Amino acid sequence: xxxxxxxxxxxxxxxxxxxxxxxxxxxxxxxxxxxxxxxxxxxxxxxxxxxxxxxxxxxxxxxxxxxxxxxxxxxxxxxxxxxxxxxxxxxxxxxxxxxxxxxxxxxxxxxxxxxxxxxxxxxxxxxxxxxxxxxxxxxxxxxxxxxxxxxxxxxxxxxxxxxxxxxxxx
Numbered sequence: 001x002x003x004x005x006x007x008x009x010x011x012x013x014x015x016x017x018x019x020x021x022x023x024x025x026x027x028x029x030x031x032x033x034x035x036x037x038x039x040x041x042x043x044x045x046x047x048x049x050x051x052x053x054x055x056x057x058x059x060x061x062x063x064x065x066x067x068x069x070x071x072x073x074x075x076x077x078x079x080x081x082x083x084x085x086x087x088x089x090x091x092x093x094x095x096x097x098x099x100x101x102x103x104x105x106x107x108x109x110x111x112x113x114x115x116x117x118x119x120x121x122x123x124x125x126x127x128x129x130x131x132x133x134x135x136x137x138x139x140x141x142x143x144x145x146x147x148x149x150x151x152x153x154x155x156x157x158x159x160x161x162x163x164x165x166x167x168x169x170x
Contacts, residue, residue, distance in 0.1 A: 013083075013120040014076040019065045020114060026090045029115050034095040038108035042091060045112070046084040052077055059113050079116040086119045087112065 017023065045051050056078050079087070155161065 014078050014117050016117040016121045019117050030094045033111055034091055041108055083116050083119045087116055
């Protein structure tokens with residue numbers, strides 16, 4: 001039976017090694033290309049969970065992988081919430097090193113695709129089950145249906161603010 005380490009990134013997240021081949025460091029990927037446009041695009045990508053599907057569709061039409069068999073890469077996700085947070089960290093560190101972010105860079109979406117897939121190949125320093133549970137929780141926190149459900153439970157069915165609801169309705 002394979003261990004969790006052997007199957008943790010199988011058919012889930014797009015691997016940098018599978019898509020781009022040669023390995024680079026985050027500094028080599030970002031270079032001095034951090035711009036205000038890059039920061040805006042990360043903000044858009046991290047706004048809703050549905051943005052990942054749009055980004056994946058864009059990458060499929062605009063980027064060409066160095067891997068010949070593209071069919072097996074179609075169902076892999078480019079990023080999740082944890083990867084976006086790590087991406088924010090790396091981009092902001094790189095932006096703080098340069099004098100000032102530029103207004104516009106080359107193609108920051110392709111750079112973000114490369115960086116996010118690079119982050120997917122990071123070694124996770126947690127127990128596999130703990131990582132799985134945290135990923136499920138962070139996905140649930142990002143989905144607007146769960147946000148609506150929580151808001152309904154707190155503000156409509158919650159007894160602690162029941163008198164405020166009655167005052168508002170009255």
